[in-house]
Amino acid sequence: AQSVAQPEDQVNVAEGNPLTVKCTYSVSGNPYLFWYVQYPNRGLQFLLKYITGDNLVKGSYGFEAEFNKSQTSFHLKKPSALVSDSALYFCAVFETGANNLFFGTGTRLTVIP
């Protein structure tokens, strides 16, 4: 069965420091992996995706994620956090052939000025 886990409900980081939001997945086939962000009062937005190709994927707002097949992880990273990055982040996985998309429970990122 497909699943995706975000082990941290809350991540706090100081402005200017690097940030990491963790995601691990479990699928039996090849995964499509995604990160979405939900800002207060601004709805859900797509950040980046991994389908095939380079393991390091670059997305919107300076975010990037690294696909690690051996560790079945897809952690979201940013070199220097901004206060405006404070939001709820969701990881998602789609298994080709399963025709369904599964979301993690979300991680609330707070960037402290």
Add this chain to the structure above:
Amino acid sequence: KAGVTQTPRYLIKTRGQQVTLSCSPISGHRSVSWYQQTPGQGLQFLFEYFSETQRNKGNFPGRFSGRQFSNSRSEMNVSTLELGDSALYLCASSRNLAGGPPWDNEQFFGPGTRLTVL
């Protein structure tokens, strides 16, 4: 370019009633997906339509249904409402020109319809 619009934005219904929510995708986008967001269950995928056909479906009971029209606008319907159906319902559209999975292309989300079932 106008974004994804959803109507109504807020809705209050009582148990046993049915409800229809509407989603207008970005012009030129042929794929429309629906999601449910609740505090308890988080974000869950409902279904996805492309060219008036349901291509992908999540794990929801048959009370949840949808359709897509020739202009790509989509509606979802929930019959026999239950208290647990109270949620934010999100719609997203993507260009999906090649007809592959909707998530091959960036999805753009609407603001959602907040449904409260009393």
